[in-house]
Amino acid sequence: MGLGKGKPRRRLEREFFERDPVTCARELIGVEFRWGDCAGVVVETEAYAEIGDEACHTFFRPSAREFVEAHPAGTAYVHLNYGMYWLTNVLVKDPETGNRGFVLLRALEPSAGIERMRARRARDRLKDLCSGPGKLSMALGITGQDHGLSLVDPGRGARRGASISRGFHVDPSRSPARVETDRRVGISRSRDLAWRFLAAGNPHVSVGPGKVR
DNA sequence: AAGAAGATCAAT
DNA sequence: TTGATCTTCTTG
Numbered sequence: 001m002g003l004g005k006g007k008p009r010r011r012l013e014r015e016f017f018e019r020d021p022v023t024c025a026r027e028l029i030g031v032e033f034r035w036g037d038c039a040g041v042v043v044e045t046e047a048y049a050e051i052g053d054e055a056c057h058t059f060f061r062p063s064a065r066e067f068v069e070a071h072p073a074g075t076a077y078v079h080l081n082y083g084m085y086w087l088t089n090v091l092v093k094d095p096e097t098g099n100r101g102f103v104l105l106r107a108l109e110p111s112a113g114i115e116r117m118r119a120r121r122a123r124d125r126l127k128d129l130c131s132g133p134g135k136l137s138m139a140l141g142i143t144g145q146d147h148g149l150s151l152v153d154p155g156r157g158a159r160r161g162a163s164i165s166r167g168f169h170v171d172p173s174r175s176p177a178r179v180e181t182d183r184r185v186g187i188s189r190s191r192d193l194a195w196r197f198l199a200a201g202n203p204h205v206s207v208g209p210g211k212v213r
Numbered sequence: 214a215a216g217a218a219g220a221t222c223a224a225t
Numbered sequence: 226t227t228g229a230t231c232t233t234c235t236t237g
Binding site: 214215216217218219221222223224225 | 235
């Protein structure tokens, strides 16, 4: 469906994810995320930090701490939430400062493979396809099978036969996105950290800014 | 062995 | 506002 046939695109390399999670989360806004024959522009993210953030899985899950140790920056961290929905993250590790954590993908504006997304989601309206972390994982077909896959080494990772077009792509000539900052959604600890980032005014987000208590 | 909590979603 | 659904971790 025309993927890769538009403007020139550059894949984000591992170095992009070798920084602190908050910076990464902010700078992923406006970047295209491709997954096989589907893609969307990232319009909402959240940062989670290994240290000093009680909402991060590393705070209460030993297995998450082991995952951080065992994998390089740019690895997919996919987990099942509430027994029903897969949530997609990217592992971030800054080798300079030692800052480590995750960026949660919370919403995309669909840009390719839309019919496929509609079928997976059983929804028609564009805004219902990827406007939440569980929704976007479902729309793209991301599951626990993809936990541990590299998003920066195409063709390598846990799942055999995966598409080579998995990962983040930018148009180098694009103007920087206008980004809004807000508190994170659905957490009970470390509520006060303003580590959620949104494409300003974009209708494809999960929850608009200012609506998180 | 059992219980609780959890980065959600859709229907009521 | 509530029910669905299940893995990880903690406690006994």
